[in-house]
Amino acid sequence: MKLTISAKLKLRHTPEQKTALDAVTLAYRDALNFASEKAFKLEKTSSAPKIHKAVYETLRDQEGPFRLGSQLACTVSRQVAASYKTQWTKLKQNISARQKGFTKRRYKGLDTAPKFVSRTLEYQYGRDYSWKKNGKVSVGTLAGRLVLEFDGYQKHLDLIQAGAETGAAKLYYQKSKKQYYLIVALNIKLPDPQPTDHQKVVGVDVGQRYHFVATNLNGQSLFEKGAAIHHRKDQFSRVRRSLQRKGTRSATRRLVALSGRERRFVADRNHVLSKTLLTRFPGSIFGLEDLTNIRDRTEGRSNPQSSLRARRSRRRRSQWSFAELQANLAYKAPLHGSLAVQVDADYTSQACPRCGHTSKGNRPNAGLMFVCEVCGHAGHSDRVASVNIALRTLLVRQDWMSTGALSMRPDVSDVEVKVARLSRYAELRWNPDTNP
Template sequence: MRVTISAKLKLRHSPEQKAMLDAVSLAYRDALNFASEKAFEMDKTSSAPKLHKETYAVLRERFGLGAQLACTVERQVAANYKTQWTKLKQNIQARERGFTKRRYKGLDAAPRFVSRTLEYQYQRDYSWKKDGRVSISTLAGRIVLEFDGYTKHLESIAQGCETGAAKLSYQKSKKQYFLIVALNLDLPDPRPTDHKNVVGVDVGQRYHFVATDKDGQSLFEKGAAVRQRKDQFARTRKSLQRKGTRSATRRLVAISSRERRFVADRNHLLSKMLLTRFPGSIFGLEDLTNIHDRTEGRRNPKASKKAKRAKRRRSQWSFAELQSSLAYKAPLHGSLAVRVEAHYTSQACYKCGHTSKGNRPGAGLEFVCEVCGHRGHADRVASVNIGLRTMLVRQDWMSTGALSVRPDVSDVEVKAARLSRYAELRWNPDTSLAL
């Protein structure tokens, strides 16, 4: 099993070496903007080969980039335009379905690149030295630098783990360059017998997560404090936007970066909390693809302040970052994360199987089954249902040898078959759930 992690290395550069890194990063950014303008003129093309024919010679001569860096510029610009086209198509579909009235304007002008970040290819633009240093390509040739980083990452590099592409990133506040390297780690292939515990994880906004294992032990993590901090960021951002001055704009950039770091740090802590509390487990995560499109609804200019605040909170819900953080950390801690369908997890009674919106009175946190009368915390009920579905995945894995079973039928039939199997699942705390 191969796992890719990112190692952030702090480069120890002298003033002369920093000037060389400044030159190559600024030239790379200018080259990106030049290629972006050319792609826009070529009917907003997302084809790297077409862009190569038009820009390669200019990128080499005018900006002084090496052959590999020039090709990387073309691929990055082409990928950016492909992303813009995808967002445009998604916006058209959302407008047709009435989710929004706003027209996507990302392709009205050529995308601009502002960040001083460039991509290096291993053994072409950068390489490791035997003495624990790194060789980096610049406009004036190679420079060899020492670096610092997380101890485990440094050990993996010293042991010769497979290395992928790297990004040279500049932190303006510290006037410091970092090299963010992709490390490919080879881990033992997981087996069902390696994971004795199954944990269902329900993510939300009022509670960042509610996790319940096969023995009924639950872990709740409230999100009120984080929500208040985000609201504070929102109020500050709104006040600065009203001023509209240049200093306010600079402050907005700083606030945005601070909020992004705060959210990322929080999600990393939450994922680590789960892995520490339930070691060696299979974590079941809800597949919440396109959840924002399903929950945002239509834009209402006459909405109350409370409704607008709720919509803003939904749009800032960073469940995907939490799930991805847990997914990539799990194999490193001897655990595993799988995705299961999220349909009706908080509406289905895990004791009698009755599924209905009426089981959630007032769409609140209380769950009351209309048939058997079972009561409980709605998020905990959802986590139990997710855990049951994860157990089903584990059973299929043990019987078939494959972690995911995908019948050769249409998506609609797959969904119907799986939901039918889920409706038969029951959980009884008096019954042993030993796996």
């Protein structure tokens, strides 16, 4: 089993070395914008070979404004092509959303050529950068190679020292600290997981009122409320709205200073939550809901005349970072001797785990209380959902033991296969009294 992690290395550069790094990052950014303009003129193409053919000689010209190396020139074409492909995907999603009435706004990302602002470039291992002895790294610049010392997280440094397989890296400039960092992809080899190594099963239901509710097969649950995070996000929104209304130069400077602070706050919170789950339920198989396209299925039509409460609800729903929390849990789990799999999210909060009755009426007024219409089983709706997820994860583990093959994500390409899978879920029952 191979796992990829990112190591952030702080480069120890002198003022002269920083000048050389400034030159290559600025030239790379200008090359990206040049290639973006060319791609826009080529009917907004997302084809890397077409962009490469149009810009390569200009980027490589040592008498020209860019003077990039061959590998960096190739990387420019690929990065611009990927950016245009993303823009086309967003445009198609916007057209679909407008047809369904979810929004009236037209996506304008391809009205002009995408502009690159960040001074971040991508290095390829063995061509643009390489490791040296005594904890040093060699990176390419316009004037040749620089050999720099670096600092970082000790576990990451140990992996590099031990010769871990290295992938591409990004040279990143942090303007506030006037400091360059190298973000390196490290590929770690771990033993292949076995079902006998993961005998504990935990269902994790993610939401907005509660960031997650986790329940194991012994009936032990862990609740993580989201009220404090909502208040903090609302505070960010009020400050940002107030500064935007003022529109003064000082307000703009303040907005720049605040940019990214909310994003870093949410990312840190998701890291803490994922680590909390892993330390509370060590060595477990974590079941996560497959929430692909959840917003398309749940968001209603936008209404400019809606109330303040409705607008706040839409904003919170759009800021719901469930995918980041699940991704953090998935990549950290193997490092802690655990595993994360996805199961179908259909009817997890509407199905009774005691008798199997499934109905919207089991959740009166779509609230937090679950009351089965048939057997009368009552409880917290998010906990009931986590119980159903745990049962489905247990079924995944049983299939893994019987077939020897583990499905990390349910196959949704075949409708008949999914219907058969949901039929199996309907036969699952929960009775903590019989659990070991």
